[in-house]
Amino acid sequence: MILLGIETSCDETAAAIVSEHGIQSNLVHSQLEEHRPFGGVVPEIAARSHIEYLDSLIKRALNEAELNFSNLDGIAATAGPGLIGGLIVGLTMAKSIALVHDLPLIAVNHLEAHALTPRITSQIDFPYLLLLISGGHCQFLIVDGVGHYRRLGTTIDDAPGEAFDKVARMVGLDYPGGPAIERAASQGRANRYALPRPLQGRAGCDFSFSGLKTAVSRIIAKGKVLEKDVPDLCASFQEAVADILTDRLRHAAQAFVEAYGKGVLVVAGGVAANGILRERLKATANEIGFSFAAPPLSLCTDNAAMVAWAGIERLRLNMVDDLTAAPRARWPLDPNAAPAIGAGVKA
Amino acid sequence: MHWEHELAAKKLSAGSCVVEMRLTILALDTSTEACSVACWRWGEVLAQDYAHLGHGHAEALVPMVASVMAESGLCYGQLDAIAVTIGPGTFTGLRVGLAAARGLALASSKPMIGVTTLEAIAHAAHSDERSVLAVLDARRSQLYAQAFDPMLVPIGPPSVLPLQNIQSLRPDGPYVVAGTGAALARPHLLRPTTPEGDVMFDRGDGFPRAVVVARIASAREPLPATTIRPIYLRAPDATLPKIARGDTADA
Amino acid sequence: MFELPDLNAVQRFAQALAPLIQPGDVIELKGTIGVGKTTFARALIRTLGGKEEVPSPTFTLVQTYHLDRLTVWHFDLFRLKHPIDIYELGIEEAMSDGLSLIEWPEKMAPYASQHRVEITFSFYIGEIRKASLKAHGHWRARLSKLSWPSDG
Numbered sequence: 001m002i003l004l005g006i007e008t009s010c011d012e013t014a015a016a017i018v019s020e021h022g023i024q025s026n027l028v029h030s031q032l033e034e035h036r037p038f039g040g041v042v043p044e045i046a047a048r049s050h051i052e053y054l055d056s057l058i059k060r061a062l063n064e065a066e067l068n069f070s071n072l073d074g075i076a077a078t079a080g081p082g083l084i085g086g087l088i089v090g091l092t093m094a095k096s097i098a099l100v101h102d103l104p105l106i107a108v109n110h111l112e113a114h115a116l117t118p119r120i121t122s123q124i125d126f127p128y129l130l131l132l133i134s135g136g137h138c139q140f141l142i143v144d145g146v147g148h149y150r151r152l153g154t155t156i157d158d159a160p161g162e163a164f165d166k167v168a169r170m171v172g173l174d175y176p177g178g179p180a181i182e183r184a185a186s187q188g189r190a191n192r193y194a195l196p197r198p199l200q201g202r203a204g205c206d207f208s209f210s211g212l213k214t215a216v217s218r219i220i221a222k223g224k225v226l227e228k229d230v231p232d233l234c235a236s237f238q239e240a241v242a243d244i245l246t247d248r249l250r251h252a253a254q255a256f257v258e259a260y261g262k263g264v265l266v267v268a269g270g271v272a273a274n275g276i277l278r279e280r281l282k283a284t285a286n287e288i289g290f291s292f293a294a295p296p297l298s299l300c301t302d303n304a305a306m307v308a309w310a311g312i313e314r315l316r317l318n319m320v321d322d323l324t325a326a327p328r329a330r331w332p333l334d335p336n337a338a339p340a341i342g343a344g345v346k347a
Numbered sequence: 348m349h350w351e352h353e354l355a356a357k358k359l360s361a362g363s364c365v366v367e368m369r370l371t372i373l374a375l376d377t378s379t380e381a382c383s384v385a386c387w388r389w390g391e392v393l394a395q396d397y398a399h400l401g402h403g404h405a406e407a408l409v410p411m412v413a414s415v416m417a418e419s420g421l422c423y424g425q426l427d428a429i430a431v432t433i434g435p436g437t438f439t440g441l442r443v444g445l446a447a448a449r450g451l452a453l454a455s456s457k458p459m460i461g462v463t464t465l466e467a468i469a470h471a472a473h474s475d476e477r478s479v480l481a482v483l484d485a486r487r488s489q490l491y492a493q494a495f496d497p498m499l500v501p502i503g504p505p506s507v508l509p510l511q512n513i514q515s516l517r518p519d520g521p522y523v524v525a526g527t528g529a530a531l532a533r534p535h536l537l538r539p540t541t542p543e544g545d546v547m548f549d550r551g552d553g554f555p556r557a558v559v560v561a562r563i564a565s566a567r568e569p570l571p572a573t574t575i576r577p578i579y580l581r582a583p584d585a586t587l588p589k590i591a592r593g594d595t596a597d598a
Numbered sequence: 599m600f601e602l603p604d605l606n607a608v609q610r611f612a613q614a615l616a617p618l619i620q621p622g623d624v625i626e627l628k629g630t631i632g633v634g635k636t637t638f639a640r641a642l643i644r645t646l647g648g649k650e651e652v653p654s655p656t657f658t659l660v661q662t663y664h665l666d667r668l669t670v671w672h673f674d675l676f677r678l679k680h681p682i683d684i685y686e687l688g689i690e691e692a693m694s695d696g697l698s699l700i701e702w703p704e705k706m707a708p709y710a711s712q713h714r715v716e717i718t719f720s721f722y723i724g725e726i727r728k729a730s731l732k733a734h735g736h737w738r739a740r741l742s743k744l745s746w747p748s749d750g
Binding site: 051054059085323 | 405407408409410412413423438442443445446447452453454455573576577
């Protein structure tokens with residue numbers, strides 16, 4: 001089974017070819033040669049670039065895999081959640097190709113694609129405990145199977161990726177903030193600044209990061225953070241995020257144990273690329289008797305290989321969509337999860 | 348070159364253009380609240396569909412393509428080009444149309460032809476002897492507009508302008524006003540203080556149609572799909588920030 | 599200028615502003631990170647009848663809420679690179695009949711609405727925040743109807 005995957009839900013225009021045996025090609029527009037002059041990844045609000053480059057990118061993904069449309073078994077595209085302008089481009093182009101070549105269309109939930117990513121490279125069976133952490137999301141889910149998710153907890157305000165970006169901006173580091181803070185923090189002392197750990201010790205698995213972000217902004221506003229202090233502030237911030245995540249993990253793991261006994265913790269999403277957070281989560285998981293899995297770093301950030309893979313998982317179960325499939329700006333993985341009223345939560 | 352362009356336009360409008368109309372075209376339009384698809388071969392419409400949607404083009408367009416192509420009896424390999432309206436129009440609509448057209452072109456290895464929304468309106472409203480002022484509602488009291496001479500040769504580029512400035516694009520001589528912005532433009536074109544000239548208002552609903560897009564495209568040279576880009580035509584609000592400053596209050 | 603002693607006051611301030619809102623309105627929310635822009639937006643959406651979760655739109659740039667009275671478009675333009683990209687986010691539709699709540703409006707400055715109110719939040723003394731309002735166009739007359747205890 002070989003699928004084309006298309007990802008246009010946010011900043012990246014991406015296309016990939018994936019078979020049941022692995023990734024045949026995996027392209028992200030911002031990383032291609034023509035953008036190197038800007039110094040690596042170009043952060044761009046890419047709704048416009050999706051329409052401009054997606055067709056060439058698809059052609060290139062096929063060429064790299066040495067395949068053409070007639071070799072495909074289906075086409076998967078992210079249909080949500082995300083920025084509606086981008087979703088429209090990717091999903092509509094996928095439909096057109098599916099129509100001309102009479103291929104099944106799979107409208108993929110971007111969050112499900114992240115959730116299933118570790119299964120591309122490792123044998124991980126359902127059910128498992130998932131921590132999805134990215135620029136726009138932070139949630140614990142029990143993954144019972146393809147299409148079956150139970151949300152245990154979610155952020156009641158900001159997502160950690162957003163907190164990383166904003167703190168990076170406050171201390172004068174580059175976008176994206178995650179890697180920049182991790183680099184700076186490696187030179188700093190994590191116990192230098194006292195920062196809050198919102199919700200720590202409280203029952204449940206919800207997260208809160210807004211107060212942490214505000215605390216950093218208050219420290220900076222007092223004007224005593226010099227350039228030499230930035231590594232310490234970054235390290236203290238990163239430590240606080242790690243403490244929040246591991247504290248919440250203990251609660252989520254408990255809920256998983258009650259349902260299934262000890263199992264596997266899977267961490268996915270862009271923030272899962274942070275080495276320190278990964279190590280801390282792994283240590284806590286092992287301590288409480290869970291094994292730990294995370295996708296390779298290259299598959300943590302948004303990519304189309306994970307979309308193609310989610311397409312394969314769904315197509316195997318005959319979960320296909322018709323050409324009227326609608327793009328969805330919001331699309332929770334667990335539609336039955338109660339909204340966290342009184343505060344904010346991602347999608 | 349310019350002269351050749353005019354001649355081609357003359358031939359097209361006279362309906363005597365045999366060579367140029369030989370193409371087989373699949374045309375799409377989603378530039379406004381309307382959504383339409385047409386399949387055109389050798390000067391005749393094989394199949395078409397039109398719906399006034401408002402919203403939901405992303406859901407409706409590709410199934411509409413599927414049913415029009417099925418009705419036409421053609422397969423995608425028999426097409427010479429995919430035609431699409433490239434704007435001006437709504438951002439969402441243009442994106443749906445372009446993404447579908449570029450996807451169809453990629454999947455069937457066909458070139459594309461881009462037609463502006465204002466051209467499609469002008470060609471639909473055209474009658475001999477009159478110039479055409481094509482106007483589209485651009486929201487927020489603005490119009491997308493372009494004037495065409497009686498041979499349908501554009502007089503100036505497409506532009507976006509405030510309602511009250513539409514007079515500035517009025518063609519010389521008798522003309523017809525067409526498009527979704529016609530009713531909005533009307534009071535500004537019929538101001539009592541200025542001679543109104545010989546103006547008629549098109550009786551159609553003003554929405555572009557894929558059939559007309561196909562007819563225009565059938566006389567054009569297909570181009571590589573990657574060269575077909577949307578025209579957004581958005582200028583910053585002219586009134587800000589200078590003028591607004593005199594009209595503010597602090598609390 | 600309005601004094602807001604804590605985040606609850608930010609909510610009360612949103613409740614005071616809500617009755618003045620009309621379709622097509624634009625409210626710009628300015629101020630440093632963490633000063634309460636999203637908290638205000640969240641409170642306003644709730645006051646207008648929003649029952650869904652109100653995520654921070656930083657990542658997606660815009661979140662929409664289809665409420666009884668109108669549709670609220672909550673923008674966070676922090677990541678917007680080119681002002682013209684605001685059109686990619688549906689600003690035309692938002693400004694025609696919705697309520698646009700715009701964080702980091704500086705990013706779309708050339709395309710700002712003529713009829714808008716700017717609310718600038720800042721830290722005043724310690725954790726006490728203040729909100730300064732600046733009205734443009736027809737917001738000017740409306741703002742005089744804002745009822746808020748004069749002592750802050």
